[in-house]
Amino acid sequence: MDSLFAPPGGHQVRIIDLSGGNGAAPLEVVRGFTSLMHANGFARAYVRDSLERCRAPGLDEAHVLAAWRAFGEDALVEGEAGWRSASEIKEFAARKASAEERNWRALDPRRHQADDDAGDDDAEGDAEDEGLDAGEADDSEDGDLPG
Numbered sequence: 001m002d003s004l005f006a007p008p009g010g011h012q013v014r015i016i017d018l019s020g021g022n023g024a025a026p027l028e029v030v031r032g033f034t035s036l037m038h039a040n041g042f043a044r045a046y047v048r049d050s051l052e053r054c055r056a057p058g059l060d061e062a063h064v065l066a067a068w069r070a071f072g073e074d075a076l077v078e079g080e081a082g083w084r085s086a087s088e089i090k091e092f093a094a095r096k097a098s099a100e101e102r103n104w105r106a107l108d109p110r111r112h113q114a115d116d117d118a119g120d121d122d123a124e125g126d127a128e129d130e131g132l133d134a135g136e137a138d139d140s141e142d143g144d145l146p147g
Helices: 036-054 061-071 089-094 110-119 123-129
Strands: 011-017 028-033 073-077
Touching: 011 036, 028 036, 028 110, 036 061, 036 073, 036 089, 061 089
Parallel strands: none
Antiparallel strands: 011 028, 011 073
């Protein structure tokens, strides 16, 4: 069984674009998780947020799940004890998530890297290098789709 403590370099979470826009390759790999629990918590919150972004008014559980499978993003934690969405995704579709359940940003290890870079002149460029959009941290947590 995997250790709860991180391997050298930390645990990793692979973000998968379910629309297939990135082929079989992960859309992104988030590195630097200090423990398996940290990585699992991030992945779970990331998927909750992705599913809520696919939830439109009036959709039932089956349609929310279908929308997520067509347009959402999945998160996979490597290893035997790594979190997988299949174990909870139906429950996620059945019940709207709270803002706290969706707050993957609070668990994102890149957040600490940004704090470390705050004194650098190129801190905004570092966020772009990590695949973050400049406005991504300001996204609303109400589940509304942009439009």
